[in-house]
Amino acid sequence: MAKNTTVEEARAAIEQDFKQGYDLPVYVYKPWCKSCEICVAFCPKQVLEMGEDRKPRLARPRDCIRCRQCELRCPDLAIFVCEEKAK
């Protein structure tokens, strides 16, 4: 089981990933995810699917419409739309 982390540790890990060139529209912070599958089930464009580690992964990132439905419904604040709105 993954170690619990504080919000500071989460922020540092996510910023680290961004610095290393993370370029997908949605970010999943896996240590907080409890694999409830709500985000996968209610994504209107089927962007997400469950990976082998029982955490959501972006199977079709190009289809994402940034509707934030995954972010609004995640009970653990583990998934969010990280890309700014299209310019």
Add this chain to the structure above:
Amino acid sequence: MKIHPAYEMLRPDKNFPNVWCPGCGHGIVQGAIIRAVQKLGLDRDEMAMVSGIGCSSRMPVYCDFNSLHTAHGRAIAFATGVKLHNPKLHVIVITGDGDALAIGGNHFIHAARRNVEMTVVLMNNMIYGMTGGQYSPTTPIGKRASTAPYGTAERDFDPCSLAKAAGAVFAARGTVYNAAELEKLITQALAKKGFALVEAVSPCPTLYGRLNREGNAVKMMQWQKENTVNVKAAEKLPPEKVRGKIVTGVFHDAETPGYTEIYDRVIAKARGA
């Protein structure tokens, strides 16, 4: 690239993920409350989050506001004290169905009658989750619980009607499936000057869902999606089409002076002003 906007409202010294079971709706309500507070631009030092005992009442542990975790059912009583001591605070009471309506039933109706300015977010999962799945005052008749293996024989409360009848100025219901609507209702409730109730229907997949064979979190939220009727649409439908469904929306919205406002007048009178 931006980080989750809710993270700045989380308590920095706590470990996450939160204590709730996978797929529990309470976390979704937490997100909705944080977004509502951010939308209104409220200062977190002017917020007070008060809770009692239960699954839902763990929320103030995770939100970085002034917080008070009190005795079972007494969240509203403590919140009344907080509000009277410092009327500038925005008081949010986090409570569950058992906490607010059974153990704290009297506090609930009398705070509504006095119209104490507070926002009560009542997370209704229709069961006592923390103590092992006993039936609560909102478990629908016939539904199973650990203390009702053949289905409960008791009728359930409608918290919104109860609050309205007791004198609240605002009563609304939302579901965690429609988190955007829930956020809107909480925003409206926070802006009211008086006793405002928002009932958030939140699935408990671990106990209620398992005992009633309603499936996992996704299936329970799918049920919410298919069985929700807005209050405006429900008024036009025959009653048999609304039976057994969740009616959402604003049930009651009134303007009545709040308790601290009237109490200030009493103080002025006593001082001979």
